[in-house]
Amino acid sequence: MTKILKVGVIGTGMIGQEHMRRIIDLVPNAMVTGVTDTNADNAKQAASKAPNAKIFDNAEQLIASEDVDAVLICSWGGAHEEAILFALAAGKPIFCEKPLADSQAACQRIIEAEVKLGKRLLQVGYMRxxxxxxxxxxxxxxxxxxxxxxxxxxxxxxxxxxxxxxxxxxxxxxxxxxxxxxxxxxxxxxxxxxxxxxxxxxxxxxxxxxxxxxxxxxxxxxxxxxxxxxxxxxxxxxxxxxxxxxxxxxxxxxxxxxxxxxxxxxxxxxxxxxxFVEAYDVEIAMWAEAARAGGVTGPSAWDGYAIQAVSDAAIKSADSGDVVELNIGEKPSIYL
Ligand SMILES: NC(=O)c1ccc[n+]([C@@H]2O[C@H](COP(=O)([O-])OP(=O)(O)OC[C@H]3O[C@@H](n4cnc5c(N)ncnc54)[C@H](O)[C@@H]3O)[C@@H](O)[C@H]2O)c1
Missing domain, CATH: 3.30.360.10 (Dihydrodipicolinate Reductase; domain 2)
Structure with missing residues (x-):
């Protein structure tokens, strides 16, 4: 029998609900089984559109649930790291909207955790x-x-x-x-x-x-x-x-x-x-297909980290007027 991917959604605001709609309407062999949001009204509204979805109190409980095989993280950037680290520890495939996290140090902690696992489980939402x-x-x-x-x-x-x-x-x-x-x-x-x-x-x-x-x-x-x-x-x-x-x-x-x-x-x-509607549709469908097979493809945690480093350097340059040099280090082999 074809495996149905059970997806949990963390952060059910604008893009969270858009991606939920994609999972429900466009992606074969996938359904939304859980939602969580710090804004209870957003969680309720999202759950009302997903007939199989249970509302969880927080990201940790949603990720731990047997009813969730893979997670879509669509909360604000500052909340991404915590959810990603829970999901990596649980060994569940992740789609995280951009930015990967809100600082280079947080991005590096995510890379460390994924490298320790020895395989990629995370895709970042750079949909172009x-x-x-x-x-x-x-x-x-x-x-x-x-x-x-x-x-x-x-x-x-x-x-x-x-x-x-x-x-x-x-x-x-x-x-x-x-x-x-x-x-x-x-x-x-x-x-x-x-x-x-x-x-x-x-x-x-x-x-x-x-x-x-x-x-x-x-x-x-x-x-x-x-x-x-x-x-x-x-x-x-x-x-x-x-x-x-x-x-x-x-x-x-x-x-x-x-x-x-x-x-x-x-x-x-x-x-x-x-x-970019078509890009989002393909992005989420391809993520779900890879997640059903237990992995991920697409832009990686390394991409998320490198982009964060350039963004920080660009802000420094805009502030100072200087050319800013980058040194992001060696790319770990799981990202090659
Ligand atoms: N790839 C793209 O082009 C694209 C486009 C839009 C948004 N985004 C990204 O998607 C993310 C969400 O953006 P949005 O426009 O949907 O924002 P939004 O404010 O509409 O929704 C975010 C939701 O996350 C919830 N939330 C915040 N902290 C949480 C936590 N700790 N646990 C659970 N829920 C939490 C909020 O209550 C809110 O409902 C952002 O990171 C944003 O940059 C990406």
Missing amino acids: RYDPAYKAMKDTIDSGRIGAPLIFHSVHRNASVPDHYKGDMAISDTMVHDIDVSRWLLDAEVARVRVVAAKKNSRGGGLRDPLMALLEMDNKALASVEISVNIDYGYDIQGEISAEKGSVSLGETNKVIVKSQGHFEGEIFTDWMLR
Whole structure:
């Protein structure tokens, strides 16, 4: 008989409930059997949408339950480490939304615990790697057709951000996705980073917005990243690789272009959830499939740690105006 994966969800806010819906509606041979949230109303609301789900008092109890084979961690970043360490100790496959944790030291403790286990059990939610356009870009690079990639240009624009988006979130919450794909597409770690704030967008309140980052990779390739989080016209993701004998760019994602009365027009996404819906669907389905077999694939704890280190260095650079060097150490063999 086919094994049904019993999934427990820790943190049932916005993305927790979105991923639950994916498990319930889209993923074959998986169901949500447990939920927990420090906000009891969110837990109740989530459980009402999952006919097989029991509400647990906390993450530790949910992870320990025999009714839970694998866990989705969708709480706030500061709560990730504790839940991950419980789940690793219980030997249960984990999907943890980004960020892996809220500090490099916490990320290192997670890596230590996973290395001690001797195998990967954790996937981090950097979902762009599952987006069909990014995937086609990566496949083009890997085919060797355009030669070695030398420069990646990444543009990440949000129409606006909510009131709780403050401080350095343009780096720690937004730029982390561009850092992830830069490392992935250029197949290298970031060695040095410089972040400069541009002329301020008057719509941006107290935020440093927009920002430009230059990532120097340890194989000498470069990535330029523009982050603009109050650009009004829409949610716009662009990317281009300049390589030794060719280039590859993300295409525009319109299904149709309308031409009328001397103009042509297409639609622009209004938010990240719409732009990356397919990536999230594939990400969660592939995680569940691997978890059913007792393991994980996809972005690892090492990726989560490396991205956290670059994000911290980028914030330091934005504060000081200096180029900040990184030294993230050797990648343990379970992540090779
Ligand atoms: N990959 C992406 O593109 C993406 C997009 C959105 C959010 N996220 C990440 O997902 C996570 C959740 O974001 P969100 O927008 O859903 O936030 P949210 O505030 O809507 O939901 C988070 C939920 O976690 C609960 N929670 C907090 N601490 C907890 C704990 N110790 N135990 C159990 N529950 C706890 C909160 O009560 C809340 O219901 C964040 O880490 C965020 O960065 C990733």
